[in-house]
Amino acid sequence: MPPREEFPTKGLEGAPSNDIGWYFGTPVPNTKGNVVCKLFGKVVKGGITRFKEHIAHKTGNVAPCPNVTAM
Numbered sequence: 027m028p029p030r031e032e033f034p035t036k037g038l039e040g041a042p043s044n045d046i047g048w049y050f051g052t053p054v055p056n057t058k059g060n061v062v063c064k065l066f067g068k069v070v071k072g073g074i075t076r077f078k079e080h081i082a083h084k085t086g087n088v089a090p091c092p093n094v095t096a097m
Contacts, residue, residue: 065093
C-alpha cells in the first residue's frame with residue numbers, strides 16, 4: 027500500500043476547523059452548512075460531512091464529484 031498523502035489543513039483560509047474536507051471545499055459566506063467544491067464548483071448543502079460524501083463518491087445523499095476518480 028502506498029504511503030498516505032498528507033494534506034495541509036491547519037491555517038486554511040476561511041476554514042472553520044482543521045477537518046481534512048476543507049482542503050477540497052470552502053464554506054459559502056453568510057450561509058450555514060453550504061460548502062463549495064474546489065474541484066467542481068458545485069455547492070453542497072448539508073455541511074462538511076455531506077461534502078466529504080460528494081468527494082468520496084458515497085452514494086445516497088449527494089452526487090459524486092466528477093473530477094475525483096473512483097477507486
